[in-house]
Amino acid sequence: MNPIDVKALGKVAVLLGGRSAEREVSLMSGTGVLAALRSKGVDAHPFDPAERDLSDLKREGFDRVFIALHGRFGEDGTVQGALELMGIPYTGSGVMASSVAMDKLMTKRIWIAEGLSTPAWRQVHSAAETRAAFEALGSPMIVKPVREGSTIGLTKVLTAEQCDAAYALASGQDPMVMCEQFIAGDEVTIPVLGTGAAARALPVIRIVAPDGNYDYQHKYFTDDTQYLVPCGLPEGEEAAIQALVLQAFRALDCRGWARADVMIDAKTRQPYLLEINTSPGMTGHSLVPMSARATGLSYEDLCLSVLATASLDNAKA
Numbered sequence: 001m002n003p004i005d006v007k008a009l010g011k012v013a014v015l016l017g018g019r020s021a022e023r024e025v026s027l028m029s030g031t032g033v034l035a036a037l038r039s040k041g042v043d044a045h046p047f048d049p050a051e052r053d054l055s056d057l058k059r060e061g062f063d064r065v066f067i068a069l070h071g072r073f074g075e076d077g078t079v080q081g082a083l084e085l086m087g088i089p090y091t092g093s094g095v096m097a098s099s100v101a102m103d104k105l106m107t108k109r110i111w112i113a114e115g116l117s118t119p120a121w122r123q124v125h126s127a128a129e130t131r132a133a134f135e136a137l138g139s140p141m142i143v144k145p146v147r148e149g150s151t152i153g154l155t156k157v158l159t160a161e162q163c164d165a166a167y168a169l170a171s172g173q174d175p176m177v178m179c180e181q182f183i184a185g186d187e188v189t190i191p192v193l194g195t196g197a198a199a200r201a202l203p204v205i206r207i208v209a210p211d212g213n214y215d216y217q218h219k220y221f222t223d224d225t226q227y228l229v230p231c232g233l234p235e236g237e238e239a240a241i242q243a244l245v246l247q248a249f250r251a252l253d254c255r256g257w258a259r260a261d262v263m264i265d266a267k268t269r270q271p272y273l274l275e276i277n278t279s280p281g282m283t284g285h286s287l288v289p290m291s292a293r294a295t296g297l298s299y300e301d302l303c304l305s306v307l308a309t310a311s312l313d314n315a316k317a
Helices: 023-039 055-059 078-086 095-102 104-113 127-137 160-171 216-220 235-251 287-293 299-308
Strands: 011-015 043-047 064-067 121-124 141-145 155-157 177-181 185-193 205-208 226-228 257-265 271-277
Touching: 011 023, 023 043, 023 299, 055 078, 064 078, 064 299, 078 095, 095 104, 095 271, 104 121, 104 235, 104 271, 121 127, 127 141, 127 160, 127 177, 141 160, 155 160, 160 177, 185 235, 185 287, 205 287, 235 257, 235 271, 257 287, 287 299
Parallel strands: 011 043, 011 064
Antiparallel strands: 121 177, 141 155, 141 177, 185 205, 185 257, 205 226, 257 271
């Protein structure tokens, strides 16, 4: 990695907190990123869009933004669009890629069009449609909001009787709800750094959660979940999954960095793409830093390298 001129990065805002259901996690991510950037000599400042107007970024002369927001109003193209209008370069994917990746249905449609494997699904609009999806997709089935993250509003449905409550929980987070075939097998996640042909997949992390339940609590607030890196998969299998994830990343026109979640069918060993996070977590439990460390890249250097990729969809000529 070429040395980064810290002074050339200018005055940096770390966007954290925000108004989404993932505010608590974003505050943890942003606090970590802020400390890391300051430790590298970056003139970095915290900025919570839930408490301040985004126009202050322009008024106060910020040169670039590290987006440590998660979920809606931060990872879905809305903040990215505002920063485009102000001409302030930002980390992560652009407006369209952020918006599409946040929408699990649109993501799946693009991946299917590109010939990439993803579990079967149905969009549902009622508890009755959820029960019908259960009959079609089988048990277990995942019910989740289309535009939410961190497993918020997600239910693993085992019986038809659970469908009503699962739909109610998911639709409470987002009017758009989807049912998805459950893939039994290894759960893995793969970070990506870079853009276009230069993008590279970091080492695969295999997730072993208590009773296979990798929920919000086990993601962020307990130490019961095991994260295996090296992942222990056969070498050829890991390389194939990394290649699949790079295809998925490029198909959505993502840039800068992201993290893809994948399930591997225990019987066929076929990997299935679940989703891509375009503003991944950077907490003490987060997986991008963990994978980066396996390549010798520290948390602080990871934050600095991501910041250095800040850009615009429509840079000034």
